[in-house]
Amino acid sequence: MKKAGILGGGQLGRMLLQAAANYPVETYVMENDPNCPSAHLCHHFITGNITNFDDVYAFGKQVDVLTIEIESVNVEALEKLEAEGLAIYPRPSALRIIRDKIEQKNFYQSNSIPTSAFMITENLDALKELSHFLPAVHKLAKGGYDGKGVQMIRSKDDFHKGFDAPAVLEKKVFIQKEIALIIAIAENGERAIYPPVDMVFDQQLHLLSHQLCPAELAEKIFWKAEAIALRVVKELKSPGIFAIELFADIDGNVLVNEIAPRVHNSGHHTIEAAFSSQFDMLWRIMLQYPLGNTDSIQSSAIVNIIGEEGHNGDAVYQGLKEVLAMDNVFVHIYGKKQTKPGRKMGHVTILSNEKQELLHKANQIKHLLKVVTAE
Amino acid sequence: MKKAGILGGGQLGRMLLQAAANYPVETYVMENDPNCPSAHLCHHFITGNITNFDDVYAFGKQVDVLTIEIESVNVEALEKLEAEGLAIYPRPSALRIIRDKIEQKNFYQSNSIPTSAFMITENLDALKELSHFLPAVHKLAKGGYDGKGVQMIRSKDDFHKGFDAPAVLEKKVFIQKEIALIIAIAENGERAIYPPVDMVFDQQLHLLSHQLCPAELAEKIFWKAEAIALRVVKELKSPGIFAIELFADIDGNVLVNEIAPRVHNSGHHTIEAAFSSQFDMLWRIMLQYPLGNTDSIQSSAIVNIIGEEGHNGDAVYQGLKEVLAMDNVFVHIYGKKQTKPGRKMGHVTILSNEKQELLHKANQIKHLLKVVTAE
Numbered sequence: 001m002k003k004a005g006i007l008g009g010g011q012l013g014r015m016l017l018q019a020a021a022n023y024p025v026e027t028y029v030m031e032n033d034p035n036c037p038s039a040h041l042c043h044h045f046i047t048g049n050i051t052n053f054d055d056v057y058a059f060g061k062q063v064d065v066l067t068i069e070i071e072s073v074n075v076e077a078l079e080k081l082e083a084e085g086l087a088i089y090p091r092p093s094a095l096r097i098i099r100d101k102i103e104q105k106n107f108y109q110s111n112s113i114p115t116s117a118f119m120i121t122e123n124l125d126a127l128k129e130l131s132h133f134l135p136a137v138h139k140l141a142k143g144g145y146d147g148k149g150v151q152m153i154r155s156k157d158d159f160h161k162g163f164d165a166p167a168v169l170e171k172k173v174f175i176q177k178e179i180a181l182i183i184a185i186a187e188n189g190e191r192a193i194y195p196p197v198d199m200v201f202d203q204q205l206h207l208l209s210h211q212l213c214p215a216e217l218a219e220k221i222f223w224k225a226e227a228i229a230l231r232v233v234k235e236l237k238s239p240g241i242f243a244i245e246l247f248a249d250i251d252g253n254v255l256v257n258e259i260a261p262r263v264h265n266s267g268h269h270t271i272e273a274a275f276s277s278q279f280d281m282l283w284r285i286m287l288q289y290p291l292g293n294t295d296s297i298q299s300s301a302i303v304n305i306i307g308e309e310g311h312n313g314d315a316v317y318q319g320l321k322e323v324l325a326m327d328n329v330f331v332h333i334y335g336k337k338q339t340k341p342g343r344k345m346g347h348v349t350i351l352s353n354e355k356q357e358l359l360h361k362a363n364q365i366k367h368l369l370k371v372v373t374a375e
Numbered sequence: 376m377k378k379a380g381i382l383g384g385g386q387l388g389r390m391l392l393q394a395a396a397n398y399p400v401e402t403y404v405m406e407n408d409p410n411c412p413s414a415h416l417c418h419h420f421i422t423g424n425i426t427n428f429d430d431v432y433a434f435g436k437q438v439d440v441l442t443i444e445i446e447s448v449n450v451e452a453l454e455k456l457e458a459e460g461l462a463i464y465p466r467p468s469a470l471r472i473i474r475d476k477i478e479q480k481n482f483y484q485s486n487s488i489p490t491s492a493f494m495i496t497e498n499l500d501a502l503k504e505l506s507h508f509l510p511a512v513h514k515l516a517k518g519g520y521d522g523k524g525v526q527m528i529r530s531k532d533d534f535h536k537g538f539d540a541p542a543v544l545e546k547k548v549f550i551q552k553e554i555a556l557i558i559a560i561a562e563n564g565e566r567a568i569y570p571p572v573d574m575v576f577d578q579q580l581h582l583l584s585h586q587l588c589p590a591e592l593a594e595k596i597f598w599k600a601e602a603i604a605l606r607v608v609k610e611l612k613s614p615g616i617f618a619i620e621l622f623a624d625i626d627g628n629v630l631v632n633e634i635a636p637r638v639h640n641s642g643h644h645t646i647e648a649a650f651s652s653q654f655d656m657l658w659r660i661m662l663q664y665p666l667g668n669t670d671s672i673q674s675s676a677i678v679n680i681i682g683e684e685g686h687n688g689d690a691v692y693q694g695l696k697e698v699l700a701m702d703n704v705f706v707h708i709y710g711k712k713q714t715k716p717g718r719k720m721g722h723v724t725i726l727s728n729e730k731q732e733l734l735h736k737a738n739q740i741k742h743l744l745k746v747v748t749a750e
Binding site for chain 1: 376389390392393396397398399402415416417418650659663664665667668670672673690692695696699700702703705706707708710712726
């Protein structure tokens with residue numbers, strides 16, 4: 001049996017391990033929290049720091065094949081492991097581009113991949129000279145995650161919110177739609193692309209409201225999005241699973257927003273809604289099997305389960321019974337003991353070929369299901 | 376989080392644990408082999424003997440809710456645990472009936488549930504007085520499993536093959552079809568029934584060739600089968616998952632063959648082919664959630680992956696890449712290191728609403744996929 005390692009032990013690792021149990025593979029996970037969502041679902045759990053060179057290197061020496069479930073890993077150790085012959089998905093070179101927003105933007109530009117206009121700012125003083133570029137979004141080059149390290153700069157008055165460290169200032173895009181595409185690339189270059197996903201935002205809360213798959217797109221937008229996403233992965237020159245997040249702006253342009261070189265939140269519906277899920281697909285890539293079928297079994301929606309405001313502590317799931325009483329609804333609780341406001345605690349997938357039913361159930365679930373703490 | 380225990384650590388436990396990771400539950404498994412298919416997928420693995428009173432009792436005292444993945448467990452310990460308040464699925468009383476073929480047959484008879492005619496034989500001498508009852512099948516009352524403990528007695532010449540221990544002699548049924556039905560029963564008595572499955576046997580090899588769901592049944596047979604299965608679970612008076620195996624004979628009678636008080640091989644297609652799988656359903660029952668939807672997403676077939684004749688040792692899967700290259704085919708390898716002739720090593724589920732496609736792919740898979748040992 002091949003030995004496969006995962007750096008990071010969160011929910012993505014958890015779902016990877018659920019899928020791994022279909023295949024002959026021995027699984028290793030490294031993460032600093034021995035109570036993380038993946039710890040009990042692998043053959044070998046190693047407590048370690050995924051940003052530390054020695055920890056990552058020692059971990060990599062135990063396995064035949066390695067992947068990540070989060071970008072913030074020690075790339076230098078991965079490069080050494082790769083040089084010594086380890087198969088790593090994604091390639092460290094792709095990770096190096098993606099983990100730094102300045103590198104990411106330069107990559108788009110040098111490969112003629114459409115993306116929002118941007119300026120690089122080395123520090124806060126540099127930002128303050130760019131008032132002609134506003135409104136814009138200031139993004140920390142490294143270490144941003146889940147909304148952290150991102151600030152909207154509407155006018156000069158917002159400059160103090162910017163980052164006094166290397167960052168990218170992206171000109172505000174007037175967004176019509178946000179779309180995500182998941183693409184699988186095998187070692188031999190074979191590619192498979194999942195149907196696009198609509199990331200629907202709540203305009204008031206500035207939070208993802210729900211996802212819909214397939215996205216409702218004008219044909220022209222659809223073809224542009226797919227062509228751009230395929231171009232991105234071609235230029236990244238790496239096998240693996242990639243999530244390409246795109247904006248369709250109000251003028252019909254399609255722009256790359258971000259890339260994730262791994263299984264991704266925007267692909268969780270594939271567990272039930274696609275013949276081969278993104279998690280199944282990554283195992284097929286790592287174990288050198290043929291790619292699976294990305295076709296949709298049914299249309300689907302996803303609602304994230306997020307820690308409620310004002311609740312910090314042991315998680316309790318309100319409304320779970322009501323949601324589980326709904327037909328064709330699939331609950332995934334990530335097994336995190338502690339909730340905090342905004343923390344991703346799980347997701348719910350809804351299957352139906354009726355869009356109204358998807359939306360109706362998504363709304364019901366958002367109102368019913370709350371992650372709180374015990375009284 | 377509720378603490379849930381599983382007695383037995385085989386493939387059924389493995390698939391239960393894959394499903395458990397969707398829910399807030401802490402999992403415990405007991406089995407004597409620390410390399411069993413379930414050992415690495417639970418929060419807590421306990422090495423112990425599931426037929427030993429003390430081991431089962433001590434295990435049960437650690438959990439809030441308990442289930443089994445094999446019938447041969449210590450029922451006396453379960454009865455003591457139940458008397459002390461533990462919720463056990465299935466109830467020990469149902470297990471007591473099912474684990475002994477004499478009790479099982481008496482249960483059918485006393486509840487007017489149609490089953491093949493039978494005689495009870497205390498020993499081989501008793502069998503030899505029943506030549507008027509032949510052809511018949513001799514089944515050991517206790518401990519039979521997967522074809523062991525079962526002998527066809529065609530004529531007096533076969534008497535020496537019979538069992539010199541308490542057993543049941545069942546009059547041979549002239550079988551038109553073998554059918555299986557999976558039923559879920561919640562604590563509150565709510566029931567959900569999955570579409571029936573055709574168990575198609577290879578007449579030459581006397582082995583299951585493949586399963587098809589839904590079974591192709593005359594309407595009258597379908598209704599009889601469902602009514603009988605529901606009557607069985609009503610009289611068993613136990614929540615849980617039950618597989619009811621039935622014969623439809625050449626005269627159109629429907630007879631109960633066997634009951635399994637647990638998730639069952641005949642229900643593995645439900646992982647991909649039903650909205651709520653049998654494994655998902657058992658967690659819903661144990662965690663007191665509403666039952667799921669048993670509807671089929673698509674029609675399906677299952678082919679078992681069985682250890683090849685003449686191969687004993689470390690398992691190697693021939694033809695796996697070819698099978699994984701087929702669309703809408705789902706491979707489940709159970710992670711058993713050692714293969715031996717006839718051992719269940721995995722299964723493959725095929726989804727399609729075209730029966731010809733299901734049969735064609737099932738045949739292809741049977742020819743392509745072999746479990747052998749390395750040279």
